Amino acid sequence: MKLRYIEEGSGPNLVLLHTLRTQLDIFQKVIPELSRKFTVYAPDYPGHGYSDIPKADYDASFFVRAVEGFLDTLDLRNVTLCGVSIGGSISLILAGRQNPRVSRVIAINPYDYAKGRGMARSSPLGWMIVTTSRIPVIGEIVMRLRNFIITKAVLQGGVVNPESIPPELLEEMYRVGNRPGHYLAFISLLRNAPSWEAATKVYGNISQVSVRLVGGDRDWAKRGERQRDSRLIPQAETATIENGGHFLPLDQPGAVVEQIRDRFTVSGRT
Numbered sequence: 001m002k003l004r005y006i007e008e009g010s011g012p013n014l015v016l017l018h019t020l021r022t023q024l025d026i027f028q029k030v031i032p033e034l035s036r037k038f039t040v041y042a043p044d045y046p047g048h049g050y051s052d053i054p055k056a057d058y059d060a061s062f063f064v065r066a067v068e069g070f071l072d073t074l075d076l077r078n079v080t081l082c083g084v085s086i087g088g089s090i091s092l093i094l095a096g097r098q099n100p101r102v103s104r105v106i107a108i109n110p111y112d113y114a115k116g117r118g119m120a121r122s123s124p125l126g127w128m129i130v131t132t133s134r135i136p137v138i139g140e141i142v143m144r145l146r147n148f149i150i151t152k153a154v155l156q157g158g159v160v161n162p163e164s165i166p167p168e169l170l171e172e173m174y175r176v177g178n179r180p181g182h183y184l185a186f187i188s189l190l191r192n193a194p195s196w197e198a199a200t201k202v203y204g205n206i207s208q209v210s211v212r213l214v215g216g217d218r219d220w221a222k223r224g225e226r227q228r229d230s231r232l233i234p235q236a237e238t239a240t241i242e243n244g245g246h247f248l249p250l251d252q253p254g255a256v257v258e259q260i261r262d263r264f265t266v267s268g269r270t
Helices: 058-071 087-094 123-134 138-145 148-156 165-174 181-189 192-206 223-232 253-267
Strands: 005-008 013-017 040-043 079-084 104-108 211-218 236-243
Touching: 013 058, 013 087, 040 058, 058 087, 058 192, 079 253, 087 104, 087 192, 104 253, 123 138, 123 148, 123 192, 138 181, 138 253, 148 165, 192 223, 192 236, 211 223, 211 253
Parallel strands: 013 040, 013 079, 079 104, 104 211, 211 236
Antiparallel strands: 005 040
């Protein structure tokens, strides 16, 4: 299975993990600045962006294995994982599994609550997509439509300011959604959504990895849902970014860069 990825800059290894239904380009606003200090890697998950689209159950374990394979193939060590949404959850699961390649985690708006149906809170159309995806045949029919208006509504429902998503990025992600097999991978992800919350059982195993939990104050997660991660990982630092939605690298790129840099300053390691 081939994964598309980019590598930029030099310095400590930093791996950026994107959200559900997006691709590595969601980090386009932060990579230029981060690459001044870090060697930045950003992959597209299977079934996302321009990576391969295998026939599989797109559950939490599938994505974790894909990222584990990515780290192993490139032989990356002493890695800082910075993930958003399912990327944040993948990062925490890898830390909970005590992957020896991971030394730090910045988990931004991890997608591990409401049985994995947080996207339903993005917009009325987001609710429709999540709800119909659970219905055999009907889910496939709705997902096959891949209307630009639906794509735009769901993605803009993840930011505070709709203008923070560049129009060309919206167009790009819409085109990607029309790749053969893409809609089947996405509907599988939605049908396996409860696996993200179920995977939080390994969070309590995190011990040797430093963790920072970062949330946008306008994220899809409710306050109590976000506090649960703090209870599961009591040693984790927490931070809240004001005027930030689910897609924080687009909404508040400067704040995301600051959180990553500060994590290194606080830990005292490079």
